[in-house]
Amino acid sequence: MEWEAVIGLEIHVQLATQSKIFSGASIAFGSEPNTQACAVDLGLPGILPVLNESAVEMAVKFGLGIEAEIGMKSVFERKNYFYPDLPKGYQTTQNDLPIVGPGIIEVEPEEGKIRQIRIHHAHLEEDAGKSLHEDFHGMTGIDLNRAGTPLLEIVSEPDMRSAKEAVAYIKAIHSIVTYLGISDGNMSEGSMRCDANVSVRLKGEEKYGTRAEIKNINSFKFIEKAINHEVERQIELIEDGGKVVQETRLYDPDKNETRSMRSKEEANDYRYFPCPDLLPVVLDEAYIEHIKADMPELPKQKKQRFVDELGLSSYDAGVLSATRPMAEYFEQVKERCGDAKQAANWVMGELSGQMNKDGVEIEQSPVSAEQLGDLIKRVMDDTINGKAAKQVFAALWAGEGASADEIIEAKGLKQVTDTGAIAAIVDEVLTNNPQQVEQYQAAPEDKRGKMVGFFVGQVMKASKGTANPQMVNQLLKEKLG
Amino acid sequence: MALERSDVEKVAHLARLQIEENDIPEYTRNLTSILDLVNQMQEVDTGDIEPLAHPLDATQRLRHDEVTESNQREHFQQNAPATEAGLFLVPKVIE
Amino acid sequence: MHNKTIAELAQGLADGEFSSVELTQHFLQRIDELDSQYNSFITVTHEQALAEAKAADEIRAAGNAGKLTGIPMAHKDIFCTNGVLTTCGSKMLSNFTAPYDATVISNFKKAGMVSLGKTNMDEFAMGSSNETSYYGPSKNPWDLNAVPGGSSGGSAAAVAARLAPAATGTDTGGSIRQPAAFCGITGLKPTYGRVSRWGMIAYASSLDQGGPMARTAEDCALLLNEMAGFDPKDSTSLKKAVPDYTADLSKPLNGLRIGLPKEYFGEGLSAEMGETIMAAVKEFEKLGATVQEISLPNTMLAIPAYYVIAPAEASSNLSRYDGVRFGHRCEEPVNLEDLYKRSRGEGFGKEVQRRILVGTYALSEGYYDAYYRKAQRIRRLIQQDFLNAFNEVDLIMGPTAPTPAFDLGSNTEDPVQMYMEDVYTLAVNLAGLPGISVPAGLINNRPVGLQILAGHFQEAQLLNAAHQFQSATSWHQLAPGAGQ
Numbered sequence A: 001m002e003w004e005a006v007i008g009l010e011i012h013v014q015l016a017t018q019s020k021i022f023s024g025a026s027i028a029f030g031s032e033p034n035t036q037a038c039a040v041d042l043g044l045p046g047i048l049p050v051l052n053e054s055a056v057e058m059a060v061k062f063g064l065g066i067e068a069e070i071g072m073k074s075v076f077e078r079k080n081y082f083y084p085d086l087p088k089g090y091q092t093t094q095n096d097l098p099i100v101g102p103g104i105i106e107v108e109p110e111e112g113k114i115r116q117i118r119i120h121h122a123h124l125e126e127d128a129g130k131s132l133h134e135d136f137h138g139m140t141g142i143d144l145n146r147a148g149t150p151l152l153e154i155v156s157e158p159d160m161r162s163a164k165e166a167v168a169y170i171k172a173i174h175s176i177v178t179y180l181g182i183s184d185g186n187m188s189e190g191s192m193r194c195d196a197n198v199s200v201r202l203k204g205e206e207k208y209g210t211r212a213e214i215k216n217i218n219s220f221k222f223i224e225k226a227i228n229h230e231v232e233r234q235i236e237l238i239e240d241g242g243k244v245v246q247e248t249r250l251y252d253p254d255k256n257e258t259r260s261m262r263s264k265e266e267a268n269d270y271r272y273f274p275c276p277d278l279l280p281v282v283l284d285e286a287y288i289e290h291i292k293a294d295m296p297e298l299p300k301q302k303k304q305r306f307v308d309e310l311g312l313s314s315y316d317a318g319v320l321s322a323t324r325p326m327a328e329y330f331e332q333v334k335e336r337c338g339d340a341k342q343a344a345n346w347v348m349g350e351l352s353g354q355m356n357k358d359g360v361e362i363e364q365s366p367v368s369a370e371q372l373g374d375l376i377k378r379v380m381d382d383t384i385n386g387k388a389a390k391q392v393f394a395a396l397w398a399g400e401g402a403s404a405d406e407i408i409e410a411k412g413l414k415q416v417t418d419t420g421a422i423a424a425i426v427d428e429v430l431t432n433n434p435q436q437v438e439q440y441q442a443a444p445e446d447k448r449g450k451m452v453g454f455f456v457g458q459v460m461k462a463s464k465g466t467a468n469p470q471m472v473n474q475l476l477k478e479k480l481g
Numbered sequence B: 001m002a003l004e005r006s007d008v009e010k011v012a013h014l015a016r017l018q019i020e021e022n023d024i025p026e027y028t029r030n031l032t033s034i035l036d037l038v039n040q041m042q043e044v045d046t047g048d049i050e051p052l053a054h055p056l057d058a059t060q061r062l063r064h065d066e067v068t069e070s071n072q073r074e075h076f077q078q079n080a081p082a083t084e085a086g087l088f089l090v091p092k093v094i095e
Numbered sequence C: 001m002h003n004k005t006i007a008e009l010a011q012g013l014a015d016g017e018f019s020s021v022e023l024t025q026h027f028l029q030r031i032d033e034l035d036s037q038y039n040s041f042i043t044v045t046h047e048q049a050l051a052e053a054k055a056a057d058e059i060r061a062a063g064n065a066g067k068l069t070g071i072p073m074a075h076k077d078i079f080c081t082n083g084v085l086t087t088c089g090s091k092m093l094s095n096f097t098a099p100y101d102a103t104v105i106s107n108f109k110k111a112g113m114v115s116l117g118k119t120n121m122d123e124f125a126m127g128s129s130n131e132t133s134y135y136g137p138s139k140n141p142w143d144l145n146a147v148p149g150g151s152s153g154g155s156a157a158a159v160a161a162r163l164a165p166a167a168t169g170t171d172t173g174g175s176i177r178q179p180a181a182f183c184g185i186t187g188l189k190p191t192y193g194r195v196s197r198w199g200m201i202a203y204a205s206s207l208d209q210g211g212p213m214a215r216t217a218e219d220c221a222l223l224l225n226e227m228a229g230f231d232p233k234d235s236t237s238l239k240k241a242v243p244d245y246t247a248d249l250s251k252p253l254n255g256l257r258i259g260l261p262k263e264y265f266g267e268g269l270s271a272e273m274g275e276t277i278m279a280a281v282k283e284f285e286k287l288g289a290t291v292q293e294i295s296l297p298n299t300m301l302a303i304p305a306y307y308v309i310a311p312a313e314a315s316s317n318l319s320r321y322d323g324v325r326f327g328h329r330c331e332e333p334v335n336l337e338d339l340y341k342r343s344r345g346e347g348f349g350k351e352v353q354r355r356i357l358v359g360t361y362a363l364s365e366g367y368y369d370a371y372y373r374k375a376q377r378i379r380r381l382i383q384q385d386f387l388n389a390f391n392e393v394d395l396i397m398g399p400t401a402p403t404p405a406f407d408l409g410s411n412t413e414d415p416v417q418m419y420m421e422d423v424y425t426l427a428v429n430l431a432g433l434p435g436i437s438v439p440a441g442l443i444n445n446r447p448v449g450l451q452i453l454a455g456h457f458q459e460a461q462l463l464n465a466a467h468q469f470q471s472a473t474s475w476h477q478l479a480p481g482a483g484q
Helices: A053-065 A163-180 A220-239 A285-292 A299-310 A314-321 A324-337 A340-358 A369-380 A386-397 A404-411 A419-432 A434-442 A445-462 A469-480 B005-014 B021-043 B073-077 C006-014 C020-038 C046-061 C103-110 C153-160 C177-183 C217-227 C271-286 C299-320 C336-347 C350-363 C369-392 C415-420 C426-431 C459-472
Strands: A003-014 A076-080 A090-094 A103-110 A113-126 A130-136 A139-143 A150-156 A192-202 A212-217 A247-252 A257-260 B087-091 C041-044 C072-076 C114-119 C166-171 C186-189 C209-214 C257-261 C290-294 C395-399 C435-443 C446-453
Touching: A003 A163, A003 A220, A053 A113, A053 A150, A053 A163, A053 A285, A076 C299, A103 A163, A103 A314, A113 A163, A130 B087, A150 A163, A163 A192, A163 A220, A163 A299, A163 A324, A192 A220, A212 A220, A220 A247, A220 A257, A299 A314, A299 A324, A299 A340, A314 A324, A314 A340, A324 A340, A324 A369, A340 A369, A340 A386, A369 A386, A369 A404, A386 A404, A419 A434, A419 A445, A419 A469, A434 A445, A434 A469, A445 A469, B005 B021, B005 C350, B021 C299, B021 C350, B021 C369, B021 C415, B087 C336, C006 C020, C006 C217, C020 C041, C020 C046, C020 C072, C020 C114, C020 C153, C041 C153, C046 C114, C072 C103, C072 C153, C103 C114, C103 C217, C114 C153, C153 C166, C153 C177, C153 C209, C166 C177, C166 C186, C166 C217, C177 C186, C177 C435, C177 C446, C186 C217, C186 C459, C209 C217, C217 C435, C217 C459, C257 C271, C257 C369, C271 C290, C271 C395, C271 C435, C271 C446, C271 C459, C290 C369, C299 C350, C299 C369, C299 C415, C299 C426, C350 C369, C369 C395, C369 C426, C395 C459, C435 C459, C446 C459
Parallel strands: A212 A247, C072 C114, C072 C166, C257 C290, C257 C395
Antiparallel strands: A003 A150, A003 A192, A076 A090, A090 A113, A103 A113, A113 A150, A130 A139, A139 B087, A192 A212, A247 A257, C041 C114, C166 C209, C186 C209, C186 C435, C395 C446, C435 C446
């Protein structure tokens, strides 16, 4: 039996506004408890909400970014339930008429495999506060600073078939919202939070299985783990003759497991109805056009441009356009050195390798795009060879010099291209290794290619790596006969 | 349409209202008669009449995105029944 | 001094006949002496009132006085008043000191008016008799055995008993007009969106509207000038210029077209009541108006539609009273659910609980379409009735309530019986129209109110008609016998 996972995601993106969605309180992260909870956020008697124009604009930008239908008339509703972090006893959210309608996001979870993930809709809503469970004499503390922070909830169709696809999808959303500048996308501060609806079915089956909703997955790493774990749990359960129950489960990253949230099991009846304190949000074409004119180039368009204009492969273009900082870095390197392919190779090769090794993001790279571009220039104009270039890069990464040229000078890595000088070294190497010369000359033609490598190595060593490798090869072939 | 005691109990739970045992029959009677009154609406065919949520067909005005509120925690928490370290206290929430 | 209208008091202050401090002291003294029998105030703010009066006198001395500077008034205890107890007539908020001012309150403060205190009301404005107040019922100054009406009963009683020259009220289904009628004063419910709801504790958000209650239409016009206006803090407030509501008061009524809805004069209206109202209508004819019968065919559906929409919105609006951030909290809750259920069960009175239960039921799964959405469709029918009528006539007239003030305790057994009292007023809130109740006679020494309705934002026309009527009649000058 071959099982297939069916995954749909609800992603809450915190919008990068100055103030809250319905009040003039700040949304800055990390302030003292309840110092950013104004009368509206506390739900004091008599307060009223007024909608933040930036929140609307950001939601529309997202909608345009995924080429979705924009809800020209959207309506805020109240979702009624009691919880201490929900001050008014209802969450103001959109339900029947969301601001962003259906759209599509293209993801490439692995090279050459392109998947279309449909977005059901995206809607605006207010965030809740936080419950702090540290012990206050057996009580829970409530901080309402986060209450009223604007969220865009992006709801996908159940179009993902593996945890890997889910991660690719979240990364794509992350990329779009950060490209658009509508969210800082900071997952550790909760700027992007994800709930996953996971079910399994036999491959080829059309009907969906019963799904469980996994809450509280707040990093790319955990998303993959949490979903994989849940998929395995469900398969095991069914294969053992059990049944998946529809429920909410909480992911515990420490134990790498999901567990049932009993407190939320009770069937909820949210009693949605249009919020009588807010009026329908009505947009017109002129407004949409105005926002369109203000849209930056998005990852999808950028990727296409990298392929069409720079001649990169689809996969390389995808990687380099995946995040806004990555794309910006790459484009600066390219501008500086003038060669897109070289720039792509260096960014995806040496630079990404170092980043992974040291666990740093591109924003923190100790090698700036200018430095890397200059380094590539020196390779392209034959000032240094590839091997020396790696040395220079390592030195730049380690902070041993301010520029490639400085390091080349200091380490004497300038490539030797003078035929006479290289010929002298070649002669010296051949004289010092008569036995190898003899063996080489005795060997059949088809074996010689490999054997020449020994002499190349010796020459390079003798030149401290500065000899031009092509010239070395050429001279060796001539002299060895 | 007569409501059952269990209907009242269910709705009271949804609304988080503690209702005295003795009062349930009265509430059940009251609610039944209110619903009978309200059900007069069902005699009218309202077909595809657009529901009216607000008396004036106005649309939402948008607020300029700026921070206008400053910290008034001490002022607001004067009305709070239980606080500590700037937090509102509630009985332990179990997730 | 207490028998003067605001217009007269303003003249007296301007002429230096008396100071605001003297005026304020006079009313505070009357409240202290007389209010034990009316129970019209929940809180009297002696010191603050005198401080405000003193400040008003200083402003006047400096030559910066406005028309209403230094005039005292009372506020329904539904308006948040910074630093002053704001209870909404409920045990739930019996310990709530509002930390900010409602826009209506700050508007009157800006006008230099003096606040005497906060008036009694039905709990969370849910009631037609003032009997649901946690602070006990207010009494009708015309007859202490009668209710003052509700929910703004304390405001109406205070103005009728001359404890305050004017007061604010709020009207969700008749809560300004009906108590004004019962207490023989003038009460105006403005168009929905005309007066800011910021700081006005919500009962049913799409119906609630604040308005002035005073002895004359002219006073109401003076008060509305300060009260009305666009408020950026209220999304449902209309960005529409406020005219001077006193400008048209003296306009003659020649050619004014008055419509009498046949549904308002049918079954359920006593002959005596009908005659009293028709006598008032005759006065308008004498003033040059023409009268015709009209029909508002969906009138009777207003009650069921209202008793779905208002409780539904209320059930959600009142969810914030959970014992966490403000308001009543039960003793030693054992867990979260206990905190919620006992705090709310203890903090809310029966009528409030009933309406929360009805509203919760109407919104719950499986019933939403049959109740809430259906009621909203009917709401449009009702509004359409009025819009059609206003194509033919300028104003609509009828009784404010089916009867004069009823006896305390007579309608408390069956909530539905009480709801029927609002038959003539509810539809106006559903349609968002302005309406005014003016004194139009007495039956068994209890006042009768004439209700006048106009199209959206036609308050000036309403006030003009009411003022012309009051210029020709003296019903509004009658004072209750008690407490004189």
